[in-house]
Amino acid sequence: MSTDDNTRPLEAGIVTDFSTRMSYGSYLALDELLDLQRPVSVPEHHDELLFIIQHQTSELWLKLMLHELRSAQICLRDDDIGTALKRIARIKHIQETLTQQWSVLATLTPTEYSEFRGFLANSSGFQSHQYRAIEFILGNKNEKMLSVFEADPTAQAELRELLEAPSLYDEFLRYLARQGFDVPASLLERDVTKAHVFTPELVPVFTTIYTSATDNWRVYEACEELVDLEDNFQFWRFRHLRTVQRTIGMKTGTGGSSGAEFLQRALNLTFFPELFAVRTEIGV
Numbered sequence: 001m002s003t004d005d006n007t008r009p010l011e012a013g014i015v016t017d018f019s020t021r022m023s024y025g026s027y028l029a030l031d032e033l034l035d036l037q038r039p040v041s042v043p044e045h046h047d048e049l050l051f052i053i054q055h056q057t058s059e060l061w062l063k064l065m066l067h068e069l070r071s072a073q074i075c076l077r078d079d080d081i082g083t084a085l086k087r088i089a090r091i092k093h094i095q096e097t098l099t100q101q102w103s104v105l106a107t108l109t110p111t112e113y114s115e116f117r118g119f120l121a122n123s124s125g126f127q128s129h130q131y132r133a134i135e136f137i138l139g140n141k142n143e144k145m146l147s148v149f150e151a152d153p154t155a156q157a158e159l160r161e162l163l164e165a166p167s168l169y170d171e172f173l174r175y176l177a178r179q180g181f182d183v184p185a186s187l188l189e190r191d192v193t194k195a196h197v198f199t200p201e202l203v204p205v206f207t208t209i210y211t212s213a214t215d216n217w218r219v220y221e222a223c224e225e226l227v228d229l230e231d232n233f234q235f236w237r238f239r240h241l242r243t244v245q246r247t248i249g250m251k252t253g254t255g256g257s258s259g260a261e262f263l264q265r266a267l268n269l270t271f272f273p274e275l276f277a278v279r280t281e282i283g284v
């Protein structure tokens with residue numbers, strides 16, 4: 001039923017008394033959440049709220065990504081590839097959201113950013129423990145990264161635990177070995193605290209999977225999901241680099257690195273090199 005005054009009448013059943021009931025705001029702890037955006041610039045710069053919300057929303061998505069990645073690892077350990085694939089499907093959508101989100105920050109001009117950048121002092125995304133946790137789970141292990149978290153023992157301990165645990169790729173290769181694939185023993189017994197290094201002897205395993213995909217759909221699909229995951233991760237890194245270039249140019253970073261040059265080097269890293277190398281071996 002429509003009304004003449006272009007308003008929607010409330011229905012009789014709509015609940016309005018929340019004096020004793022759980023409401024939207026109380027369920028989501030909105031009072032606390034919306035009290036956490038605290039600009040430090042004096043006088044307060046109009047654009048600092050954008051900067052804070054861009055980072056806080058990113059951290060929330062990183063939290064969910066970590067939750068799903070940890071679960072995917074457990075699924076693989078339990079030989080439950082179906083659920084692992086479901087976890088990765090969601091992770092890929094989170095990555096797409098994180099990458100698209102850069103366009104909001106791209107509305108921040110270099111001048112606007114320079115007006116409050118000084119207030120950020122030495123804080124930097126480099127100190128994001130959730131980001132580092134994701135890098136570790138995906139296999140970009142680097143013990144030196146722990147030093148940044150000396151003042152945050154909880155974060156440091158969590159990162160050390162991840163450093164010493166098998167990566168997602170380690171779990172996948174162990175799964176493949178249990179499924180009867182000829183995964184090199186050196187990889188199954190490797191020092192998991194180190195980054196995975198390209199191992200030519202692993203490539204034939206993937207050549208078998210890719211050339212007989214019709215007999216191994218599940219495993220083939222899992223390989224392709226990992227390729228998507230790495231692609232998406234690189235897209236995020238690339239958008240970050242481009243945002244940095246258009247915002248601070250070649251300035252050094254607040255975290256103390258060379259800035260754009262340091263971020264550029266991350267684009268040479270790879271999580272699953274053999275899944276890319278197999279492409280060279282397929283067909284003519």
Ligand code: HEM
Nearest residue numbers: 054058124125126128131244247253254255256257259266
């Ligand atoms: C104007 C916006 C931004 C600029 C100018 C910028 C700049 C930089 C720079 C220069 C670095 C290198 C470390 C340093 O010396 O500080 C860095 C690292 C990093 N930033 Fe940003 N950043 C921006 C936005 C963001 C956003 C929105 C996020 C989302 C969480 C983010 C996350 C990170 C992460 C995780 C690193 C570490 C990357 C790695 O280890 O490879 N940054 N950023």
Ligand SMILES: N[C@@H](CC(=O)c1ccccc1NC=O)C(=O)O
Nearest residue numbers: 120123124125126252253254255
């Ligand atoms: N590293 C950035 C500062 C920065 O972007 C930042 C500062 C505090 C919290 C998060 C940040 N984001 C990513 O590095 C810069 O050098 O301008």
